[in-house]
Amino acid sequence: MNILVxxxxxxxxxxxxxxxxNPRVSKLYALPGNGGIAADAECAQISATDISAIVDFAKSRGVDFAVVAxxxxxxxxxxxxxxxxxxxCFGPDAKAARIESSKVFSKNLMKHYGIPTADYAVFSDPKAALDYLKTARYPIVVKADGLALGKGxxxxxxxxxxxAAVKSIMEDKVFGASGNEIVVEEFLTGPEVSVLAFTDGTAISPMVSSMDHKRALDGDAGPNTGGMGTIAPNPFYTPDVAKVCMDTIFLPTLAAMRAEGCLFKGCLYFGLMLTPDGPKVIEYNCRFGDPETQVVLPLLKTDLLTVMQAVESETLADxxxxxxxxxxxxVILASGGYPGTYEKGKEITIPNTLAANVTLYHAGDTLDGGRLVTSGGRVLGVTASAPTLKEALADAYAAAETIQFDGVYMRHDIGRKALAVMEER
Structure with a gap:
């Protein structure tokens, strides 16, 4: 089979x-891919948002199945x-993808169908938003309605x-049209959990839970990033919590989407907060999370293509x-200065061999005259799998220390909270 990602x-x-x-996969294509992906798939410099070019490429290469990530x-x-x-294809259509591409749509969906989430208000007028915020309780959450590269x-x-947030989003348009509307919602407290789930719109198969680390620096300090590291499974996500989430969030969300006439097929990401009042939805994503995928998929025993085809054919229940x-x-290796400004083109030095349980996932690099150089903020994800989380973390950090490029930095406390919870039990 010819597969396009x-x-x-x-x-x-x-x-x-x-x-x-999967031995049935004879050819893998990635659009656009990156320097490291080029070792595992044929890359072509077509932007992920150039839809017409993607379709033309898929037709010309006889692609049998596509994954839009x-x-x-x-x-x-x-x-x-x-x-x-x-x-x-694996992935939702545009109508169903609104569950992520519009915060207003997703919040209204949850409110209408009784899915637990934070209280909120929606504004399209900056003055009205500020009037509301003058009497609000702080801290508070302000979200751009549309997609904003995880920074909205x-x-x-x-x-x-x-x-300042309202001015930045609604008046200065730092996120463009994504800031035409904003959602202002109450600040929730409790452990955060990410749960990705395969779904064909009716059946749902949750993946192993995970824990992201969004802040740039140790001790959850510094600015928010796209994610500086992840662990799986998340110790806060117990079997009892999982059952509550299935009954009050997962299945009701799928039913709500069907009722709205937008069957969701693909990977539905549930960003959850385990509050004192029970699990609540912080956000939905219409796709695999990054870097959650880098710890979840290594733990998948069933063939991924088989699962994706079952989602497409709506036979996941079988x-x-x-x-x-x-x-x-x-553990994410990032460019110095990320998530702010950073220099590119730094040569990356990777050992010829790594431990058998360690995998490098390339994120922000490119090939330059045969040299692998940095091209993004998050450059590499160093992932280790092991029988225990303590072993996986030790192996991931040991491998991460052997990889070098000018300005490289990482957090040194990924998984520390998770280990502390496990040791208390």
Missing amino acids: VGGGGREHAIIKKLKE PDDPLAKGCVDRLHEAGIP VLIPQTFAEAE LNVEWSSGAAAC
């Missing part, structure tokens, strides 16, 4: 490496267009900070999706 980051590399395990092409209807060309969520601690009982940890 749309995207070019660490998440896509994890998907490609897992698909590559990033949010932007999903929201722009890449799956719709590939389906029109007769190419089976701000948490003002004071009215002055909220005023498939038993199995997972390893071990753990995985991912």
Whole structure:
């Protein structure tokens, strides 16, 4: 089979490496891919948002199945267009992708169908938003309605900070049209859990839970990033919590989407907060998370392509999706200055051999005259799988220390909270 994966980051590399395990896969393409992905798939310099070029490429290469991984092409209807060309796909159509591409849509969906989430208000007028924020309780959460590369969520601690957030999003348009509307919601407290789930719109098969680390620096200090590391499974996500989430969040969300006439097929990401009042939805994503995918997929025992095809054919209920009982940890190696400004083109030095349980997922690099050099903020995801989380973290960090490029930095406390919880039990 000829398989196409749309995207070019660490998440896509994890998907490609897992698909590559299937002997039926004869050819893998990545659009646009990156320097490291080029070792596992044929890359072509076509943007993930150039939908027409993606469809033309898929038709010309005889692609049998496509995986659309990033949010932007999903929201722009890449799956719709590939389906029109007769190419089976994994991923939601544009109508269903609104669950991520519009915070207003998702919040209204949860409110209408009684899915637990934070109280909120929606504003399209900056003045009205500021009037509301003058009497609000702080801290508070301000979200741009549309997609913003994972950076459209701000948490003002004071009215002055909220005023600056509204100006930045709605008036200065730092996120473009994504900031035409904002959602202001109450600040929730409790452990955060990420749960990705395979779904064909009716049946749902949750993946192993995970824990992301969003802040740039140790001790959850510094600015928010796209994610500096992940671990799986998440110790806060117990079997009892999982049952509550299935009954009150997962199945009701799928039913709500069906009722709205937008069947969701693909990977539905549930960003959850385990509050004192029970689990609540912080956000939905219409695709695999990054870097959650880099710790979840290594634990998948069932063939990924088989699962994706079952989602597309709406036969997921007939498939038993199995997972390893071990753990995985991912440490992100980032460019100095990320998530702010950073220099590119730094040569990356990687040992010829790494431990058998360690995998490198390439995110922000490119080939320059045969040299692998940095091209993004998050450059590499160093993932280790092991019987225990403690072992996985030790192995991931040991490997991460052997990789070098000018300005490289990482957090040194990934998984520390998770280990502390496990030791208390």
